[in-house]
Every structure is written in structure tokens, then in C-alpha cells.
Amino acid sequence: MLDLTAYGTPNDTPPLLIAHGLFGSARNWGVIAKRLSDTRHVIAVDMRNHGNSPWFSTHSYEDMAADLAKTLGDLGQPADVLGHSMGGKAAMVLATRHPDLINKLVVADIAPVGYSHSQMEPIDAMKAVDLSKIDKRSDAASQMTNLDQGVQSFLLQSLDIQQRKWLLNLDVLAAEMDKIVGFPPISGSFEGPTLFLSGGASDYVLPKHRQIIKPLFPNAKFAKIPNAGHWLHAEKPREFEAAVRAFLDM
Known part of the structure; x- marks a missing residue:
């Protein structure tokens, strides 16, 4: 069971689940989660091996997606999901494996590909x-x-x-770093509304990635926040919040 922090109260609007990136925590998303909770119930989780969530011997995206699926299942209704970087990859695997659990998907500055850098x-x-x-x-x-x-x-x-x-x-x-910077082979697709929101100064989501993204997320839309890097939500929090809010409220 992932540790979570909840904001706002459940209502007729789909809840929003936020999955942070590598070395992060639910706490990092507190300000944005609280702002978005003015109209919806928001749940920010600590991913496995992070924060106050349990430690496990593995850190694969299949495992992280299963953790998120359990959390969403406990909500008892489909939710919107926002994932950044590592959390975005986990959210994409979740969406292709359990599309019934997700209403709308926001993927923040990451693509469903492996990267050459290490952390x-x-x-x-x-x-x-x-x-x-x-x-x-x-x-x-x-x-x-x-x-x-x-x-x-x-x-x-x-x-x-x-x-x-x-x-x-x-x-x-450290032991699972190759899996973290990589991306597992996945089948299936998520046909719900999807936003790939990237930093204008980041190179994590490139035009060449769209040919990989579109078969998996046929209803994907793409947007950039000018002058923001990979940590777009921290560098441009107001612009990030506005973009996410506009997409979720469509």
C-alpha cells in the first residue's frame, strides 16, 4: 500500500492521482496538489522505495503500475492521473494495462522510451x-x-x-537504475484523452518520439511550457497548474 496525501474532498469531479519522479515524494507536489484541490479530490502518492511508502527489492515500471492500480482501485472510481518523469512512465504503463481505471492522463516531460543518461x-x-x-x-x-x-x-x-x-x-x-531510465515493452493502448506536457527547454520529449507515442496513446495532445526544463512543475508552477487544469476541465 503506497503512502498518500489527500487534498480536498470527493465530489462529482473525477479525483486526480499524482505520481512523482525519481528521488521525489508526494510532498514535492503539495503546493500544486492543494491548488488543484479547489475543484476536485487530489491524491499525491509516495512511490515505492520513496518517502513513507514501503521498500521493496524491485523497482520496475510493471511493479510501480501495479502499485498505482491498487491505489486507484481503492478509490472505487476512475480517476485522472498525472505523472512526472519516472511517475509519468509508471502512469503510461498503468494506462495501457488498466485503461478502465483512468479517465484522463497527463504525462509531464517524459516519453515511453529508454534514455541514455543515468541517475x-x-x-x-x-x-x-x-x-x-x-x-x-x-x-x-x-x-x-x-x-x-x-x-x-x-x-x-x-x-x-x-x-x-x-x-x-x-x-x-541503484540496482534497478537500468530499468528506471529504460522503458518496458508494452502492448495495448490507452484511448482516453492524454496530454504530454513538456518543458520548452527540455529535451526529454522530442518530435521523433511522437511516432512511438501515437500508437500507444492515439488521442494524445502535446503542449510545452516556455522556458521550463525537466522540472517544469517546480520552475513554472503557475503555468503548469493552469495547463493541467485547462486539460482536465475540458
């Missing part, structure tokens, strides 16, 4: 922190000087100071 540098940086010497976040930050400050600040949100531990299953995420 091992942040894992190595977190593993290198001597947690026995941590009394405040700045103590950890001083040991992570090899990272960009924005990445450093983001990762430190997953550090439990009191218990001196990372709220990330770093060993499993």
Missing part, C-alpha cells in the same frame, strides 16, 4: 554522506558539494534528520 551521481552523493555526523540539513549539504545546488536541495528533502536516514531505498534504486 547514479545523486545516489553516489547521498550514499557518501556520513549520516552519523548529521544534526541539520546543512551538515549533509556540506558533504554534497559535487552536486548542483538545485539538485542538492531537492535530494535533501528526502533526508530524515531525526532518524538520520534517507527516505529513499538507495541500494535498490
Whole structure:
């Protein structure tokens, strides 16, 4: 059972489930989730091996999709789903396997393809922190000087100071990194309304990816947020919220 944070109250509008990206948590989406909850029930989850959700020995997209399917099943009605990066890939697998659970799908800055980059540098940086010497976040930050400050600040949100531990299953995420940056072969399609919302300055969703996306998501639409990178929801939160709201309210 994934740990979740709920906003707003259930009503006649389909609920919205939010799935975060690698190294993230439901907490990262709190501001946007709260804003969108003015008209609908919003549920932000901690993905497996992240935040307060259980740790497992695997981190495949099939597993993550199954976790989300269980969460949606507990809601008792089809929901809109928003996934960013890793969460977007999990949401796409979910949509093709359980289309009956999803009303509308928003995929934020990711495509159903494998990528050549790795995310091992942040894992190595977190593993290198001597947690026995941590009394405040700045103590950890001083040991992570090899990272960009924005990445450093983001990762430190997953550090439990009191218990001196990372709220990330770093060993499993490292072991499963090839699966995380990859994408599994999938069959089937999701014919519901789908929005691929990308950062205008990001190269994660390219024109060449559309020939892969369209057979899987025949009703996909594409939009970009100008001057936003991969972390579009954090860089341009108001524009991101407006784009998601406009699509869900159509």
C-alpha cells in the first residue's frame, strides 16, 4: 500500500492521482496538489522505495503500475492521473494495462522510451554522506558539494534528520537504475484523452518520439511550457497548474 496525501474532498469531479519522479515524494507536489484541490479530490502518492511508502527489492515500471492500480482501485472510481518523469512512465504503463481505471492522463516531460543518461551521481552523493555526523540539513549539504545546488536541495528533502536516514531505498534504486531510465515493452493502448506536457527547454520529449507515442496513446495532445526544463512543475508552477487544469476541465 503506497503512502498518500489527500487534498480536498470527493465530489462529482473525477479525483486526480499524482505520481512523482525519481528521488521525489508526494510532498514535492503539495503546493500544486492543494491548488488543484479547489475543484476536485487530489491524491499525491509516495512511490515505492520513496518517502513513507514501503521498500521493496524491485523497482520496475510493471511493479510501480501495479502499485498505482491498487491505489486507484481503492478509490472505487476512475480517476485522472498525472505523472512526472519516472511517475509519468509508471502512469503510461498503468494506462495501457488498466485503461478502465483512468479517465484522463497527463504525462509531464517524459516519453515511453529508454534514455541514455543515468541517475547514479545523486545516489553516489547521498550514499557518501556520513549520516552519523548529521544534526541539520546543512551538515549533509556540506558533504554534497559535487552536486548542483538545485539538485542538492531537492535530494535533501528526502533526508530524515531525526532518524538520520534517507527516505529513499538507495541500494535498490541503484540496482534497478537500468530499468528506471529504460522503458518496458508494452502492448495495448490507452484511448482516453492524454496530454504530454513538456518543458520548452527540455529535451526529454522530442518530435521523433511522437511516432512511438501515437500508437500507444492515439488521442494524445502535446503542449510545452516556455522556458521550463525537466522540472517544469517546480520552475513554472503557475503555468503548469493552469495547463493541467485547462486539460482536465475540458
